[in-house]
Amino acid sequence: MRFKLVFKIFLAFFLTSLAVIALMAGVMRHLGMRNFQAFVNRAEMERLAEVDSRLKEAYRERGGWGFIQDDPGALPLILRPGRQGTGPHGPMGMHRGRGSSGPEGCPPFPNTQGPRFEGRITLFDEHRQPLAGMASSTQDHILREIAVDGKTVGWLGLRQRRDLSSPLEEGFLRQQTQAFLITGLLALTLSALVSFLLSRHLLRPIDALTRGADALAARRFDTRIRVDTRDELGQLAGDFNRMARTLERSEQLRRQWISDISHELRTPLAILQAEIEAVQDGVMDGASTLASVREEILRLGSIVNDLHELSLADSGSLTVSREPVDALATLREALGTFSPRFSRAGIAVEEDGGSGAGLTVMGDRGRLFQVYSNILENALRYTDTGGVLRARAYPEGAHARIRFEDSKPGVPDEALGKIFDRLYRVDGSRSRRHGGTGLGLAICKSLVEAMGGEIRAYHSLLGGLGIEIVLPLAGKV
Numbered sequence: 214m215r216f217k218l219v220f221k222i223f224l225a226f227f228l229t230s231l232a233v234i235a236l237m238a239g240v241m242r243h244l245g246m247r248n249f250q251a252f253v254n255r256a257e258m259e260r261l262a263e264v265d266s267r268l269k270e271a272y273r274e275r276g277g278w279g280f281i282q283d284d285p286g287a288l289p290l291i292l293r294p295g296r297q298g299t300g301p302h303g304p305m306g307m308h309r310g311r312g313s314s315g316p317e318g319c320p321p322f323p324n325t326q327g328p329r330f331e332g333r334i335t336l337f338d339e340h341r342q343p344l345a346g347m348a349s350s351t352q353d354h355i356l357r358e359i360a361v362d363g364k365t366v367g368w369l370g371l372r373q374r375r376d377l378s379s380p381l382e383e384g385f386l387r388q389q390t391q392a393f394l395i396t397g398l399l400a401l402t403l404s405a406l407v408s409f410l411l412s413r414h415l416l417r418p419i420d421a422l423t424r425g426a427d428a429l430a431a432r433r434f435d436t437r438i439r440v441d442t443r444d445e446l447g448q449l450a451g452d453f454n455r456m457a458r459t460l461e462r463s464e465q466l467r468r469q470w471i472s473d474i475s476h477e478l479r480t481p482l483a484i485l486q487a488e489i490e491a492v493q494d495g496v497m498d499g500a501s502t503l504a505s506v507r508e509e510i511l512r513l514g515s516i517v518n519d520l521h522e523l524s525l526a527d528s529g530s531l532t533v534s535r536e537p538v539d540a541l542a543t544l545r546e547a548l549g550t551f552s553p554r555f556s557r558a559g560i561a562v563e564e565d566g567g568s569g570a571g572l573t574v575m576g577d578r579g580r581l582f583q584v585y586s587n588i589l590e591n592a593l594r595y596t597d598t599g600g601v602l603r604a605r606a607y608p609e610g611a612h613a614r615i616r617f618e619d620s621k622p623g624v625p626d627e628a629l630g631k632i633f634d635r636l637y638r639v640d641g642s643r644s645r646r647h648g649g650t651g652l653g654l655a656i657c658k659s660l661v662e663a664m665g666g667e668i669r670a671y672h673s674l675l676g677g678l679g680i681e682i683v684l685p686l687a688g689k690v
Contacts, residue, residue: 222412230404238397242390249385254373258355261334265357265369267291268336272361278338281345288336288345337368348372418446425453434461470635478516481509519652523635526659533663534577537687540613541572541606547585548604551593559598560619565605572606574613574684576664584660587653588680592619601675608686612666615682618673632670632678633658654680 271291272278281287335346335354343349344367354370421438428436436457438450488505491497525531548564555562574581592602600620607614624632635655657680661668666684673679 222415223408226408226411227405230408231401234397234400234404238393242393249389250374254355254371257374258357258371261357261369261371264292264334265359268359268367268369269361272359272366278336278344278367281336285345292334333372333374335370335372337370339365339367341368346370415446418442418450422450422453425457429457429460432464434464466634473635474520478513481512481516484509516652519656522656523652523659526656526663531659531663533580533660535575535664536577537573538576538578538581539571540574540576540581540615540684543578543581544585544604544606544615547582547589550586551589554593555602558593558596559600560593560596561601563601563603565603565607572608572613573687574666575687576666576684577660580660580664584657584682587657588617591653592617592678595619595622596677597621600677603675611686612683613686615684616679617681618675618679619677620673620675621677623672623677624670626672629670629672633668 268291271280271287333347335348336344337351337356338344341351341356348354348370351368351370354372357369357371358365359367359369418438418441425436425438434457437454440447440450440454485506488497488502492502522531545564548562552562589602596602596619602620603616603618605616605618633654635652658668661682661684664684666682668680668682671679671681
């Protein structure tokens with residue numbers, strides 16, 4: 214049989230509370246019984262205060278306890294209430310009867326103070342040795358000191374009671390037991406209520422998480438959980454919401470990715486199909502269309518290569534070495550490669566290498582050249598004729614900063630955070646008509662991060678787009 218978690222938590226709280234209440238009730242009853250017995254014994258001893266006074270008076274008149282040792286019946290006469298004065302007929306002037314002596318010279322007491330004191334009183338000397346009574350030692354006795362003129366001359370002992378038998382005492386204990394029982398039942402009822410409410414409160418976020426997980430499994434990525442607490446469960450609900458937003462964003466990118474890839478592949482394939490059909494129909498000469506076919510095939514190959522690079526980056530299989538590389542020399546090499554194309558496009562190239570000294574970073578020379586090439590290709594395609602491209606590399610602290618800034622057209626603010634997304638293009642002048650796949654900057658981001666660096670986009674002071682690469686300097690990491 215499977216129990217729900219709410220029942221398990223409730224049962225755990227309830228049984229724990231039940232055990233604590235039962236333990237407290239048992240301890241309270243045990244201690245209450247002991248304390249009440251001790252109270253009764255002390256109260257009975259206090260009732261013997263008059264006997265203590267009589268014993269002191271008799272000790273003074275007789276000059277010691279010899280009269281009690283010689284006459285075992287003397288102590289019961291002293292204990293008996295209503296004695297008046299002293300006289301010649303025994304201690305304190307009262308005649309005692311014969312035949313009352315007990316064994317070993319310690320006679321049993323008559324019922325002089327009622328049934329509760331019968332056989333429980335013993336007189337001890339100053340060394341706590343028995344003079345009269347049933348006890349042979351002070352064990353289990355409450356002792357009351359008998360002092361005459363500041364000197365201890367004896368002890369009055371009362372054996373403690375181990376059971377409470379009077380109707381008044383039994384009634385008191387019965388009332389206490391009933392009070393313990395009622396209190397325990399009320400506490401148990403309150404504990405059950407609190408356990409139920411607490412288990413429901415604790416499991417409410419878990420139930421919401423369960424429903425949310427089921428919704429995510431059904432691909433409803435817009436699912437969110439309401440966070441009402443700031444404890445660990447609230448933090449878990451917040452983490453769930455962040456995960457759901459990430460999955461929703463990933464699903465959106467996946468759909469956009471499929472749509473964009475299909476579009477990118479469909480365009481050159483459609484061109485190839487149209488040109489081949491034109492050749493087959495005799496509309497175009499086969500030799501004249503080879504250049505166009507070759508261009509579209511190269512375009513398809515470029516897309517496939519870029520997709521392969523990104524798939525390697527996603528799987529963590531992208532090969533990037535970390536070794537000292539002269540970032541400035543590599544930049545100048547890339548600029549030299551693209552210089553003829555920039556000249557034909559009417560775009561001026563300005564390179565600022567600072568003092569001209571090398572700028573050694575930790576990275577991969579081939580991958581760094583690829584990053585530079587992709588950025589330069591992007592600037593070449595989207596910068597207006599007559600514009601400017603400015604490249605600059607310089608050290609700053611433990612890092613090297615490489616900046617590319619081009620002139621108009623620029624990009625809107627909302628595009629800066631998306632420009633490194635795959636297949637993302639800015640609408641308007643920076644569009645597909647320039648022939649880009651929308652994967653170049655995404656590859657740059659993957660390569661720079663694989664080399665331990667960062668890359669960001671910003672608005673160029675020249676009116677176009679600025680891209681900054683930050684790489685760790687060799688010897689600084």
